[in-house]
Each structure stands twice: as C-alpha cells, then as structure tokens.
Amino acid sequence: MTTEHAIRLAGLTKSFGDHAxxxxxxLGVEAGTVFALLGSNGAGKTTLVRILSTLxxxxxxxxxxxxxxxxxxxxxxxxxxxxTGQFAAVDEVLTGRENLVLVAQLRRLxxxxxxxxxxxxxxxxxxxxxxxxxxxxxxxxxxxxxAMSLIGDPPVLFLDEPTTGLDPQSRIEVWRTVRELAGHGTxxxxxxxxxxxxxxxxxxxxxLHRGRIIANGTLTELKALLPPTQVEYVEKQPTLxxxxxxxxxxxxxxxxxxDGAHDPAPDPAHDRAHLEESR
Numbered sequence: 331m332t333t334e335h336a337i338r339l340a341g342l343t344k345s346f347g348d349h350a351x352x353x354x355x356x357l358g359v360e361a362g363t364v365f366a367l368l369g370s371n372g373a374g375k376t377t378l379v380r381i382l383s384t385l386x387x388x389x390x391x392x393x394x395x396x397x398x399x400x401x402x403x404x405x406x407x408x409x410x411x412x413x414t415g416q417f418a419a420v421d422e423v424l425t426g427r428e429n430l431v432l433v434a435q436l437r438r439l440x441x442x443x444x445x446x447x448x449x450x451x452x453x454x455x456x457x458x459x460x461x462x463x464x465x466x467x468x469x470x471x472x473x474x475x476x477a478m479s480l481i482g483d484p485p486v487l488f489l490d491e492p493t494t495g496l497d498p499q500s501r502i503e504v505w506r507t508v509r510e511l512a513g514h515g516t517x518x519x520x521x522x523x524x525x526x527x528x529x530x531x532x533x534x535x536x537x538l539h540r541g542r543i544i545a546n547g548t549l550t551e552l553k554a555l556l557p558p559t560q561v562e563y564v565e566k567q568p569t570l571x572x573x574x575x576x577x578x579x580x581x582x583x584x585x586x587x588x589d590g591a592h593d594p595a596p597d598p599a600h601d602r603a604h605l606e607e608s609r
Contacts, residue, residue: 336361336486336517337382341391344377351377353541354391359534361485364508364518366532368525368574373538375521376416379490382519383413396486412479416491419475422464426455426474429463433478449477453507469500476507480516487511489520493527505530529570539578 337359344352351374359365369375380386382395384404393400396410420429427446434442450456453473458466463474472492479487489508493501508531511518522528528535529549536546545552552573 334361335359335394336396337365337519338394339378339382339391340393342378342381342388342393343390344374344381344386344388351541352381352388355538355541355543357536357543357546359517359519361517362512362515363533364512364520364531366528366535367519367521367538368523368528368535369521369538370523370578374541375538376490378538379413379488379519379521382407383411383488384408385413410484411486411488412482412484413488414472414475414479414490414492416494420463420466420471420478422462424463425460426450426463426466426470427459429474429478430481433481437482439482445481449480453477467500468496469503472496472500472504473507476504476511480511484516486517486519489518491521491523493522493524501527525570525574535570537574537577545573545577 335358337357339355339357342352342355342357343350355374355378367375367378377386381388382393382400384400384407387401395407398406398410400407420426421432424432427443427450430446430449431442434445439445447456447459450459453476455470455474455477458470463471466474476487476489476492492508493504496504505527508518508520512531512533520528520531532549534546534548535552536543538544545555549570552570555573555577
C-alpha cells in the first residue's frame, strides 16, 4: 500500500553566505494530515517554508508540493498552496469582509462577496465583518488571516509559527481552526517552537536542529525514544519538552544565537501579494 504525500523533500540544502541554514533535509508529509516542524529560533524552519512556497530557491536537493516540483513548476505549486506567516498579513484599514473580498478578486474568483460571507461564518467573524481589521483582537486577526489563506481551497497550507505573540485564548482559537482544517482534508505544515502546540495538533512531528531533521515520528514514536520514569511508583511518560531537550540538548535553545544562525525575517504582506500576483 502506497502513501500519498502532499510534500516531499530530498537532500534540500540552503546557505546564506558562509552559513548553512539547511543541510540535506529529507521529509515526507502525508496528504490530509497536520505535520509539525519543531525547532528553536534559527533552526531553518522559515527558510524551509519559503522554499516550499517558491519564495526562495534551494541551493541543492529537490522539493515537491502536491506533486509539483518547486523549482521547475512554481506556478503549479503556487496554485496548490497558501501561506500564513508569523504576523497576520491583513490590511488593517479594510474591514474583515473587504480583506476577504480583495483576496477573492485577486484570485479572479466569481462571487467574491459570497465567498467572503461563507468564510466569515466559518471562522465566527460574521458579527465583526464590517469592522476594520485593525480593531480585531489577536485571535480574530489570525482567524481572518487563515480565512484569507483558504480562498480558492488550496489543498496545502503552510502555517509558519502562526501563534507567535498571541495570548493563550487566541492560541486556543487558532488551534481550533487548525483542527477544523485537518477535518476538512487540508494538508497543514505547521512550524512552531511551542512544544505544546505540536503535541496538541500534529499527526506527526519532526525536529529540525541546525539545519537537519534529527527526529521524525508520531508523538507515541517520539516518546518511545525516552524510557518512562517512575514517580512515586507511578510510571510517568516523557513529555514532548523532555524529548526535545534530550534530542537537541539543553543548549539547543541558545545554539542558534551562538552560531549566528537565523532565518531571514519574512514580510507576510509582501509574500502573500507575491504569491497572489504570480498565480
């Protein structure tokens, strides 16, 4: 029995100057699943997503999204994906509904207003539809951002650290949205440095450290890497945080700062505009 992969990477490498950000990354993401790419700051997560989104070229290796090569078939890849970055790419001057209508028009879709209204209802934003997006809470802005990403029903969605800077309630709102997307069959590649986020949402988790995948599996498989401990005669399973630190090392969080490693700072509004214009 063969497994259909929505994303495939083989030997992917990328350097900026003398600094290697990705070093031979191999990865497969099954269609219709939530896949979490876990790593500390500077691990290469954003660089990998930008390559998969055709916004950045790899130095070597291959990458396929929805069966299309990102290097030789960028148009087909862009038609298959949407991207939501660390910061919401909404226009704060426009209302929530106007943001959605604008994206639908950019995609040359019929009945842009009807599409916007359906998404507003789906993401519980109908009551706030006429309010400027700049007045939205963090969770509302993120839900609107994800709703904008789903216009045109892309089969693959990249969420690059989508809950960075959000308060706990807003994070829970985003988690609920991601679970809903998975229930509708969307393939979600989620990058995060929040261990509880990966634990809550992902079907599979990969750990990216210093440009390499050093662990990949289900949460159960990753827990098997560490033996359970005894706490007052009760067996205690390792947490994902304990697994991550055991794999990466206790210096993993600071390692990127010492090495000077970093992903280039993304511009979410520019990235979305570039993708829309080039579809």
